[in-house]
Amino acid sequence: MSLAAQLYPLLKPWLFRMDAERAHEWTTRMMRLSHACGLLTLGRRGAHPGDAPLTCMGLxxxxxxxxxxxxxxxxxxxxxxxxLGFGFVEVGTLTPRPQPGNPKPRLFRLPEHEALINRMGFNNPGIEAAVRRLRRRKTRAVVGVNIGKNFDTPNNEAVRDYLTCLKAAYPVADYIAVNISSPNTKGLRDLQAEDSIRALLAALKTEQARLAGEHGEKKPLLVKIAPDLDGQQIEALARVFNELAVDGVIATNTTIGREAVAGHPLAGEAGGLSGAPVRERSTLVVQAFRMLLRKGTPVIGVGGILSGADALEKHSAGADLVQLYSGLVYRGPGLITEALEALRGASSHPSTGDSGVGSSF
Ligand SMILES: Cc1cc2nc3c(=O)[nH]c(=O)nc-3n(C[C@H](O)[C@H](O)[C@H](O)COP(=O)(O)O)c2cc1C
Structure with missing residues (x-):
């Protein structure tokens, strides 16, 4: 077990007494520092023991x-x-201009449900600052850049914000994720309506093709969607994604639903709910998109992964790749090793025919 995984259970009670956002800032700082001192890779040379390389979207x-x-x-x-072991890291959401996000407090733990509620509101340093940092990265892990619009950009001008971010991120990103599913930017999820998403994605796909010519390399463009979609909305989105040959779908973002945490004193906090309560719904959405998307279009499954079995569940539902966030807060870095071990045995994909290597782009 890595040093970080061993330390986390000791630190967790102390971190959980701290305000959630402060704890997040502290752990990120400590991690950066530990990595700079070589502590995160102590006793290891080269690849992480949990690695099981694969090609997906040409990456x-x-x-x-x-x-x-x-x-x-x-x-x-x-x-x-x-x-720490992640095979890919999705940074952001980044917007054209820096913005502070919503007033604090805006991140809440619901430990009884292994859940979080957040209404961060895309606090970020702006796309250009992130691009400068990404130029200096050393890792060979795949890096996705998740892009959005500024809070004060009206939806009818949103395309301009996404295009600005796409152009800026293109040279440094391995893939770009179009976030139209955060519940914390007013009206953002309206972009998931069929006509809006068609217009937005058509513009982004045209720009992607132009940038591919300019840079001599095509970078995949993925769309991140909400779990709060009914069957008709899912079908409409899948239709547009197939029509415009979107390179992948990330399912899902946080939910605005509160059924699973009803009665909890923090259930009334505005924002997106993540962690264990969103697991089942996210898996169903992964399954639905796997069925509806053109064969070979990858799905990234995310939502409520708190164990190796949860990671495997997403893969079995049709996810070529999986991601997690809230699980890390509750389980710490030990979850990474556990999920990697569970996924190692899952190298061939049942529904896409992905052989583990060379899956199509
Ligand atoms: C505090 C917090 C901030 C988040 N910010 C973003 C964001 O900026 N962009 C985005 O696409 N998703 C964001 N998410 C959603 C996660 O990427 C993920 O889709 C969701 O939390 C479900 O996964 P989980 O249950 O493993 O956390 C955020 C989640 C949390 C908890």
Whole structure:
């Protein structure tokens, strides 16, 4: 077990007495520091023991497990996350201009449910600052850049914000994730409506093709969706994704539903609920997209992974890759090793025919 995984159970009671956002900032700082001192890779040379390399979307992934967006909004610790064992790290959400996000407090723990509620509101240093940091990264882990719009950009001008971020991120990103599913930016989820998403994605796919020509390399463009979609909405989205040949789907973001935590004193806090209560719904959405998307279009499954079995559940539902965030708060870095071990035995994909290597792009 890694040193970080051994230490976390000792630190957790102390961290849980701290305000949730402060604890997050503290752990990120400590991790960066520990990595700079070589503590995260102590006693290890080269690859992480949990690695099981695969190719997906034309990218070489050391393993199937990624860090979900939101944990490293400013791309400040990518090398450290990779050293902990993640095969890919999605940074952001990043917007064209820096913005402070919503007033604090805006992040809440619901330990009885192994859940979080957040209404961060895309606090981030702006895309250019993140790009400068990503240029300096050393890791070979895949890095996705998750992009969004500024809070004060009206939806009818959102396309301009996404295009600005796509252009800026393109040279440094391995893939770009279009976030249209955060519940904390007013009206953002309206972009999931069929006509809105078609117009947005058509513009982004055209720009992707132009950038591919300019840079001599096509970088995959993925879309991150909400769990709060009914069957008709899922079908409409899948139709548009197939029509426009979107390169992958990330399912799912946090939920605005509160059924699973009803009665909890914090259930009324506005924002997105993540962790164990979103697991089942996210898995169903993964399954639905796997069935509806063109064969070979990868799905990244995210939502409520708190154990190796949960990671495997997402894979069995059709996820080529998986990501986690809230589980790390409750289980610490030991969860990474556990999920990697569970996923190692899952190298061939039942529904896409992905052989573990060379899956299509
Ligand atoms: C505090 C917090 C901030 C988040 N910020 C973002 C974000 O900026 N962009 C995004 O696409 N998803 C964001 N997410 C959603 C996660 O990436 C993930 O989709 C969701 O939490 C479900 O996974 P989990 O149950 O493993 O946490 C955030 C989640 C949390 C808990």
């Amino acid at each position: 070489a992934f050391p393993n199937r497990l990624g860090l979900a967006a939101g944990m490293d909004k400013s791309a400040s610790a990518v090398d450290a996350w990779a050293a």
